[in-house]
Amino acid sequence: MRIIISLLALTALLSFTATAQDVSSYKVLETVDHNTSYFTQGLEVSEGLMFESAGQYGKSRIRKYRPSGDKTLLEEPIDEEYFAEGLTLFGDELFLLTWQKETAFVFDADNLKIKRELSYSGEGWGLTSSTTQLIMSDGSDTIYFRNPDSFQIEREIQVRSGPHSVRRLNELEFAEGYLWANIWHSPVIVKINPSTGNVTNYYDFSELVRKHSTGQDEKVLNGIAYDAEKKAYWVTGKLWPKRYLVEFE
Numbered sequence: 143m144r145i146i147i148s149l150l151a152l153t154a155l156l157s158f159t160a161t162a163q164d165v166s167s168y169k170v171l172e173t174v175d176h177n178t179s180y181f182t183q184g185l186e187v188s189e190g191l192m193f194e195s196a197g198q199y200g201k202s203r204i205r206k207y208r209p210s211g212d213k214t215l216l217e218e219p220i221d222e223e224y225f226a227e228g229l230t231l232f233g234d235e236l237f238l239l240t241w242q243k244e245t246a247f248v249f250d251a252d253n254l255k256i257k258r259e260l261s262y263s264g265e266g267w268g269l270t271s272s273t274t275q276l277i278m279s280d281g282s283d284t285i286y287f288r289n290p291d292s293f294q295i296e297r298e299i300q301v302r303s304g305p306h307s308v309r310r311l312n313e314l315e316f317a318e319g320y321l322w323a324n325i326w327h328s329p330v331i332v333k334i335n336p337s338t339g340n341v342t343n344y345y346d347f348s349e350l351v352r353k354h355s356t357g358q359d360e361k362v363l364n365g366i367a368y369d370a371e372k373k374a375y376w377v378t379g380k381l382w383p384k385r386y387l388v389e390f391e
């Protein structure tokens with residue numbers, strides 16, 4: 143039954159012919175509370191601090207807290223004309239995308255105050271970073287690698303599963319040499335080779351999605367953050383009451 147559900151989820155959402163062996167397994171190691179008013183867009187952990195952005199007009203904000211719980215240490219609202227999207231830490235600065243205003247904000251990660259603004263073309267969805275670049279999605283199958291100083295695009299990849307495009311790429315995480323991505327309105331997390339754009343693994347979170355998304359279409363799985371201390375990944379969803387520490391196979 144579980145395999146049937148997984149196959150349905152994958153074929154329906156990724157529009158390709160999946161086989162049972164395409165679905166990799168994972169293990170939930172820890173469960174902690176998550177603020178149910180947070181329409182989670184970006185999620186990241188660094189040196190014992192978790193950073194999160196929440197979307198929606200008039201409710202967009204960023205905060206930081208400890209990964210072990212949900213007590214907010216510091217929070218900063220975003221101007222109500224912006225719908226906050228992906229968030230990532232680069233050096234001692236946080237970069238935040240906005241959905242349709244072609245504006246990114248750069249914050250001091252210590253006090254969460256805006257230092258400067260950047261502009262780009264098109265929509266902003268997910269954002270993560272390597273040691274040298276910012277890595278961005280825009281809801282299509284394209285991933286953009288940007289220079290953190292100029293914000294200019296240095297490289298692009300198209301994400302593919304075999305011959306098929308994988309679209310609606312949303313929240314991102316670059317960790318352990320791979321790019322991990324939520325797919326908007328999908329219970330699936332994909333693991334992507336950042337050089338080729340090829341999807342190497344799929345992880346089906348239908349079980350958690352069924353538990354948390356009932357009755358509200360936008361309460362989707364979103365948010366991936368690699369916790370280097372625990373060598374595992376935190377995952378959650380928009381307005382979800384829980385955040386999960388997961389070990390991917």
Ligand SMILES: [Ca+2]
Binds near residue numbers: 186315366
């Ligand atoms: Ca992330």
